[in-house]
Amino acid sequence: MIPGKQYSFDTLLQVVRRRAWLIVLPAVLVAVIGAAIVYSLPNLYRSETLILVVPQRVPESYVRSTITARIEDRLQSISQQILSRTRLEQIVTDFNLYARERADRQLMEDIVEQMRARDIGIDIIKGDAFRVSYQASDPRTAMRVTERLASLFIDESLRDREVLAEGTSQFLSTQLDEARRQLVATETKIQEYQRMHNGELPAQMSANLQGQHNAEMALQSVGEDLNRDRERRLLLERQVTDIIEAANEPKPADPAKPEMAETLEDELRLAQQALLAVELKLKPEHPDVKKQRRAVDELEKRVAAQKLEGTLASRPTGAPVAVDAAKRKGLLDGRADLENLDRQIDAKLSEQNRLQGMVGMYQSRIEATPVREAELAALTRDYETQQQSYRGLLQKKEESQISANLEKRQIGEQFKVLDPARLPEKPASPDRPRLYLIVALLAVAVGLGAAALAEYFDRTLRTEADVRAALNLMVLATVPLMRDA
Numbered sequence: 061m062i063p064g065k066q067y068s069f070d071t072l073l074q075v076v077r078r079r080a081w082l083i084v085l086p087a088v089l090v091a092v093i094g095a096a097i098v099y100s101l102p103n104l105y106r107s108e109t110l111i112l113v114v115p116q117r118v119p120e121s122y123v124r125s126t127i128t129a130r131i132e133d134r135l136q137s138i139s140q141q142i143l144s145r146t147r148l149e150q151i152v153t154d155f156n157l158y159a160r161e162r163a164d165r166q167l168m169e170d171i172v173e174q175m176r177a178r179d180i181g182i183d184i185i186k187g188d189a190f191r192v193s194y195q196a197s198d199p200r201t202a203m204r205v206t207e208r209l210a211s212l213f214i215d216e217s218l219r220d221r222e223v224l225a226e227g228t229s230q231f232l233s234t235q236l237d238e239a240r241r242q243l244v245a246t247e248t249k250i251q252e253y254q255r256m257h258n259g260e261l262p263a264q265m266s267a268n269l270q271g272q273h274n275a276e277m278a279l280q281s282v283g284e285d286l287n288r289d290r291e292r293r294l295l296l297e298r299q300v301t302d303i304i305e306a307a308n309e310p311k312p313a314d315p316a317k318p319e320m321a322e323t324l325e326d327e328l329r330l331a332q333q334a335l336l337a338v339e340l341k342l343k344p345e346h347p348d349v350k351k352q353r354r355a356v357d358e359l360e361k362r363v364a365a366q367k368l369e370g371t372l373a374s375r376p377t378g379a380p381v382a383v384d385a386a387k388r389k390g391l392l393d394g395r396a397d398l399e400n401l402d403r404q405i406d407a408k409l410s411e412q413n414r415l416q417g418m419v420g421m422y423q424s425r426i427e428a429t430p431v432r433e434a435e436l437a438a439l440t441r442d443y444e445t446q447q448q449s450y451r452g453l454l455q456k457k458e459e460s461q462i463s464a465n466l467e468k469r470q471i472g473e474q475f476k477v478l479d480p481a482r483l484p485e486k487p488a489s490p491d492r493p494r495l496y497l498i499v500a501l502l503a504v505a506v507g508l509g510a511a512a513l514a515e516y517f518d519r520t521l522r523t524e525a526d527v528r529a530a531l532n533l534m535v536l537a538t539v540p541l542m543r544d545a
Contacts, residue, residue: 079511087507094499098492105199106181106488107206110479111213113188135190138220139182142212148172155205157196180209189478199484206481214475229460236457239450246443253439260425262433272422279415286408293401299394324366328359 076083141147149168152158158171181193192209196202254261259268335352343349527535 075511075515079514082514083507083511085507086510087503089503090506091499091503094502095496098490098495098499101490101492101495102197103487104195104197104489105202105484105486106193106195107199107202107481107484108181108191108193108479109206109210109477109481110185110189110191111210112476112478113190114476132184134217134220135182135184138213138216141216141220142209143176143180145169145172147212148175151205151208154208155201157201157205195488203481203483210477210481214477217475225460229457232453232457232460236450236453239446239453243443243446243450246439246446250436250439250443253436257428257432259421260428260432262429262436265426265429268422268425268429272419272426275415275418275422279412279419282408282412282415286405286412289401289405289408293398293405296394296398296401324359324363328356328363331356331359 145168149172152168152171152175157175158166161171161174162168179195181195182190183193184190192206192213194202194205194209196205258264331352335349335356338346338349338352527533
């Protein structure tokens with residue numbers, strides 16, 4: 061092949077004719093070797109099964125599922141579990157797969173990786189369906205392994221959904237217990253606060269106002285009664301004073317001769333007058349009053365004894381004694397009325413003090429109500445938030461429990477075999493017609509390549525054009541090829 065030389069179609073045909081054997085021999089050799097290799101490739105049979113994702117049979121409006129993951133995500137998770145080394149080793153052992161590799165003491169990890177990457181296929185079809193396939197040298201083995209994989213997907217899906225539902229239910233139970241504990245703690249805090257500030261709560265505002273009004277009205281009534289009692293007491297004191305003054309008036313007597321007790325009656329009369337004078341000054345509980353009263357009682361007994369003996373000789377004591385007895389009775393009655401009135405006044409003063417304390421108490425409660433309202437509002441706000449959270453968690457807990465029961469009864473979302481695995485009738489690989497075509501094309505390419513390579517290294521000048529192209533000189537004459545006759 062001359063560098064820089066342009067080859068026409070005729071020239072190429074001449075090259076092909078000239079290099080025919082060089083093209084044919086490598087092509088045939090490559091074709092034979094390639095065909096032999098393709099023919100010797102082992103047959104691999106692929107069995108497939110189509111699995112459909114069946115939605116739950118109870119409408120979502122009645123029971124809402126707690127598993128919201130997409131089928132792609134769930135399938136990815138389930139595939140990782142099924143294609144784990146433990147599961148695949150069990151399948152290899154059960155069906156005696158890869159006997160030659162295991163006989164050659166190849167690592168089980170490599171066998172499992174080969175099985176996972178080359179032989180098992182998981183393809184998601186548009187919609188809620190996916191296809192599981194497995195290829196093996198034996199068609200029945202391929203079908204049985206595919207059936208095992210399909211059953212593993214179905215079982216793992218049920219177990220996975222049940223575990224997820226149970227996990228969700230347990231998580232919500234834990235959160236519900238925590239929310240209940242916080243709610244009870246807040247309720248206890250509110251109850252303790254209400255107990256400590258009973259009477260100052262906002263709900264008791266109207267009762268405090270009414271109580272204050274009633275206490276003020278009662279205080280006013282007691283004050284009016286107390287004023288009337290005080291006026292009455294002043295009147296009684298004036299009456300008693302008048303009686304005392306009348307009793308203390310001097311009686312006509314012989315000034316040169318002091319009054320002396322001539323008989324027991326006179327002594328009794330003097331003792332009674334002394335008792336009256338003491339009672340006007342002192343209370344009945346005073347020792348002097350009691351002492352004077354005992355003396356009067358003894359004299360009365362002695363006078364009574366003399367009368368019984370008939371030895372009493374007293375002078376007439378008509379009107380003066382009657383007058384003294386009437387004054388004494390009036391004084392005693394007035395003193396009793398004063399004592400009763402004093403007791404009433406003391407009781408009303410105590411009642412007045414009590415009512416004033418009640419008014420002050422109600423007033424302090426009313427003044428403290430805004431502060432308690434703000435503090436109670438903060439506690440109540442937290443309590444309402446926790447109560448709403450608790451109610452929400454309780455509802456979700458019940459829904460998750462129903463969903464878990466739904467999964468346990470296996471009426472939730474399920475995997476259903478729509479197209480079961482079949483015994484493959486023809487090998488899925490290798491694709492021998494396609495490989496034969498590739499070998500043929502490769503053989504032709506090798507033959508043409510060999511001819512082109514030989515032409516490239518051939519420096520023979522065969523035509524006038526070859527001379528001009530190689531030497532860049534003008535050709536003056538050519539000598540034709542002369543063959544022997």
